Amino acid sequence: xxxxxxxxxxxxxxxxxxxxxxxxxxxxxxxxxxxxxxxxxxxxxxxxxxxxxxxxxxxxxxxxxxxxxxxxxxxxxxxxxxxxxxxxxxxxxxxxxxxxxxxxxxxxxxxxxxxxxxxxxxxxxxxxxxxxxxxxxxxxxxxxxxxxxxxxxxxxxxxxxxxxxxxxxxxxxxxxxxxxxxxxxxxxxxxxxxxxxxxxxxxxxxxxxxxxxxxxxxxxxxxxxxxxxxxxxxxxxxxxxxxxxxxxxxxxxxxxxxxxxxxxxxxxxxxxxxxxxxxxxxxxxxxxxxxxxxxxxxxxxxxxxxxxxxxxxxxxxxxxxxxxxxxxxxxxxxxxxxxxxxxxxxxxxxxxxxxxxxxxxxxxxxxxxxxxxxxxxxxxxxxxxxxxxxxxxxxxxxxxxxxxxxxxxxxxxxxxxxxxxxxxxxxxxxxxxxxxxxxxxxxxxxxxxxxxxxxx
Numbered sequence: 001x002x003x004x005x006x007x008x009x010x011x012x013x014x015x016x017x018x019x020x021x022x023x024x025x026x027x028x029x030x031x032x033x034x035x036x037x038x039x040x041x042x043x044x045x046x047x048x049x050x051x052x053x054x055x056x057x058x059x060x061x062x063x064x065x066x067x068x069x070x071x072x073x074x075x076x077x078x079x080x081x082x083x084x085x086x087x088x089x090x091x092x093x094x095x096x097x098x099x100x101x102x103x104x105x106x107x108x109x110x111x112x113x114x115x116x117x118x119x120x121x122x123x124x125x126x127x128x129x130x131x132x133x134x135x136x137x138x139x140x141x142x143x144x145x146x147x148x149x150x151x152x153x154x155x156x157x158x159x160x161x162x163x164x165x166x167x168x169x170x171x172x173x174x175x176x177x178x179x180x181x182x183x184x185x186x187x188x189x190x191x192x193x194x195x196x197x198x199x200x201x202x203x204x205x206x207x208x209x210x211x212x213x214x215x216x217x218x219x220x221x222x223x224x225x226x227x228x229x230x231x232x233x234x235x236x237x238x239x240x241x242x243x244x245x246x247x248x249x250x251x252x253x254x255x256x257x258x259x260x261x262x263x264x265x266x267x268x269x270x271x272x273x274x275x276x277x278x279x280x281x282x283x284x285x286x287x288x289x290x291x292x293x294x295x296x297x298x299x300x301x302x303x304x305x306x307x308x309x310x311x312x313x314x315x316x317x318x319x320x321x322x323x324x325x326x327x328x329x330x331x332x333x334x335x336x337x338x339x340x341x342x343x344x345x346x347x348x349x350x351x352x353x354x355x356x357x358x359x360x361x362x363x364x365x366x367x368x369x370x371x372x373x374x375x376x377x378x379x380x381x382x383x384x385x386x387x388x389x390x391x392x393x394x395x396x397x398x399x400x401x402x403x404x405x406x407x408x409x410x411x412x413x414x415x416x417x418x419x420x421x422x423x424x425x426x427x428x429x430x431x432x433x434x435x436x437x438x439x440x441x442x443x444x445x446x447x448x449x450x451x452x453x454x455x456x
Contacts, residue, residue: 023348025254026290026304027283027313028340030354031055032333034370036377037291038413039349046410046417047295048381050374051287052330053304058107060309064089085158092189094182095156104158104238104280108307112159112278112317113166115305116149116234119319119326120276126328131369133398138324140275146225150274152202152237152266157183159236159280164195169225171232172197173205196222202237203262206269213273235270238280239263248284254343255284263293271297277320283313288348290318295410298322300403303329324402327369353380358390365394374402381409382433388455389433395454396440399447412436 021039029035031053038048062083071077078100085103086093087110095103126132146168154160154172156179164170164187172187172195174180180199187195198205198220209216213230217223242260247253257263257279270277277299283306294302299320306316355373358365365372375393379385396405412435415421420429421438430438441448 021345021348021350022342023254023286023288023345024340024342025248025252025283026053026281026285026287026316026318027306029053029287029304030340031306032331034330034332034355034373034377036351036353036355036374036381037287037349038351038353038381038410039288039291040347040414040417041292042347044414044417046414047292048406048410048413049291049294049299050301050377051291051294051304052301053306054331055333056111056305056307058111058307060084060105060107063087085156086161086186086190088190090189092185094185096178096182099156099158101244103155106158106162108315108317109159109162111307112236112280112305113149113162115317115319116163116236116276116278117147117166119303119321119329120147120233120323121325126368128366128368130394130398131367131371134324134367134369134371134402137397137399138322138401138403140322148225148229148232148234150206150232150235152206152235153239154183154197155179155238157186157197159238160195160197161187161190161192163236164190164192168194169222170195171220171222173200173202175199175201196220203265203269206235206266206273210269210272230273232274234276234278235274236278236280237266237270239266241282246282246284248282252341253284254286255282256286256289257281258289264296267293267297271299271320275322279318279320281316281318283315285316285318286348288345290320291349294320295406298403300324300401300406301326322403324369324371327371327374330370332370351381353377365390371397378405378409382412382436383431384433392437392451392455395451396447398454399450400444408436408439411439 032055034050034052036050038046040046071080081100082095083089084105085099087106126135148169149163149167151160151163151170151172154174157172160170160172160183172183174183174197177199180197183197187197217226239257239261247255290302299322301321303319303321303326304316306313355377358372358376365375375390378393379390412432415435416432421435423430
């Protein structure tokens with residue numbers, strides 16, 4: 001059994017164990033706080049990413065069921081399940097036996113589909129030049145309408161129909177031919193003409209799309225939706241959890257997705273063909289695994305959307321996002337949730353930093369994107385306190401993508417954990433921040449010069 005350690009704060013704003021590495025469940029992370037998490041994997045490689053948890057309060061009451069439903073027979077139970085999967089009541093909707101166990105619930109599907117569009121929204125209004133620069137340097141391209149979502153392992157279409165209602169194009173992929181037919185029927189019953197279901201192995205689909213997107217789009221017959229854009233805006237996936245009794249379903253264990261599904265292989269391709277990946281996961285999901293995936297595949301932040309049922313998290317979506325504009329959607333709250341439960345791990349998170357608004361020289365680093373919170377976390381991660389360093393980081397963020405800044409910070413930490421780096425003019429070791437800027441200076445000379453010049 002894993003040992004549990006209560007939340008500790010060493011007075012520096014940094015949450016960590018006294019020694020070693022740890023992990024924690026997704027439903028243990030305090031909501032309303034932006035964290036910067038950094039850790040090491042089994043090979044000693046450092047990974048770092050921001051992570052934030054929403055509070056999602058949604059109604060699970062079916063619009064047509066005003067009174068509490070009492071279930072006495074198997075058929076009554078199945079009818080209740082059908083009304084839970086789809087809000088639409090129709091004898092034309094189709095289900096299979098597995099749908100009563102693994103299909104998503106309509107309230108969560110509706111909330112997720114709406115959130116995909118909100119988090120992918122661009123052209124955010126910002127009022128200062130700094131935020132404008134940050135947006136410009138982090139955006140790989142300007143997304144064009146229409147809004148396109150890919151739903152992998154779409155099953156009978158429980159999520160897909162609501163994605164179709166909230167997007168311009170919804171594409172479902174399912175390997176089971178019987179479920180493909182059911183999903184096609186269910187999208188038709190909902191009157192969706194912008195939603196398509198294809199039979200394919202999900203790995204094959206995303207790998208083919210990544211290798212030659214134009215060719216794949218033509219084979220699918222979807223050219224009119226893509227135009228010059230050869231990417232989806234969002235990819236949603238409901239990976240297998242390993243059955244009803246998955247790790248943490250009825251105890252305090254941590255669920256690791258890679259043990260049940262090759263998420264590394266899937267993310268390698270998905271991250272190349274979209275700006276956002278959303279995973280439907282159990283409440284016991286490993287935070288360390290999410291941070292590691294984000295760091296490896298180029299997502300600076302993971303936003304969690306847990307769904308509360310009877311005051312307890314039932315499940316959640318983990319949204320991996322490349323755009324810094326999503327930081328504007330973050331709402332900071334004073335969480336009244338109890339202490340987080342840490343699990344000792346042989347590898348995992350080493351540092352979990354809760355953010356604050358950074359102030360220096362009695363001046364706030366104002367940012368509607370909350371980049372002041374980002375600077376605060378980076379300063380803590382690099383163990384720096386100097387206002388000069390803060391201004392350098394701020395100027396660096398105007399010229400260099402956030403995900404790459406996190407990559408440099410991870411490099412610096414990896415060197416530090418491996419014994420550190422000596423100064424050229426003495427036997428003294430460089431600080432973590434010193435290693436960070438040394439890497440920047442030696443690997444990106446022109447960028448370093450610009451940062452230094454702006455920071456004078």
